[in-house]
Amino acid sequence: MTSITKITIHWTGGGYFPNIEDFAHYHFIVDKNGKTVNGFYKPEDNLNCKDGKYAQHTGGGNTGNIGIAMCAMAGFKDRNNIGEYPITNKQFEACMEYVAKLCLKYGIRPTEQNVFTHYEFGLKNPTTSSKGKIDITYIPPYPQVKKEQCGQFIRQKVQWYTDKLKKEKEKSNEMV
Numbered sequence: 001m002t003s004i005t006k007i008t009i010h011w012t013g014g015g016y017f018p019n020i021e022d023f024a025h026y027h028f029i030v031d032k033n034g035k036t037v038n039g040f041y042k043p044e045d046n047l048n049c050k051d052g053k054y055a056q057h058t059g060g061g062n063t064g065n066i067g068i069a070m071c072a073m074a075g076f077k078d079r080n081n082i083g084e085y086p087i088t089n090k091q092f093e094a095c096m097e098y099v100a101k102l103c104l105k106y107g108i109r110p111t112e113q114n115v116f117t118h119y120e121f122g123l124k125n126p127t128t129s130s131k132g133k134i135d136i137t138y139i140p141p142y143p144q145v146k147k148e149q150c151g152q153f154i155r156q157k158v159q160w161y162t163d164k165l166k167k168e169k170e171k172s173n174e175m176v
Contacts, residue, residue: 010069011135034094060128086140100161110158
């Protein structure tokens with residue numbers, strides 16, 4: 001039996017709010033205001049990708065993999081030409097916190113093997129249709145982060161939120 005063991009983080013390459021394609025391809029979508037909405041499929045739908053009823057977000061790597069995307073980055077070319085819809089700070093932080101919640105829920109450690117960007121997956125799996133994907137190679141709220149550092153920066157953020165959520169849970173249990 002396959003289990004949920006991975007999370008791929010994306011940007012949609014579109015505007016600030018989800019469209020029908022986003023709902024079809026990602027389990028969770030974060031808009032510019034940091035609101036997270038559910039896609040058409042639950043993460044558990046990606047346990048069996050042979051039936052065609054799953055979120056097709058990472059070509060060659062969907063089985064057991066949750067897809068979460070930030071609605072943004074239409075028109076992105078490079079760090080000097082980021083388009084009219086850059087990821088917002090509120091959106092980015094909300095996404096990282098949501099990924100941390102998913103990590104806790106599914107027992108996923110935010111390591112390079114388990115939590116990664118679509119770009120990183122494509123680099124490690126060059127024979128898949130994910131080869132050449134550019135999400136996420138630039139983080140507008142953190143322009144100092146270099147392309148090759150984005151994945152590690154994201155995992156550190158997710159770990160920070162994971163630790164914060166665990167402490168909050170412990171504190172609330174102490175109050176009971």
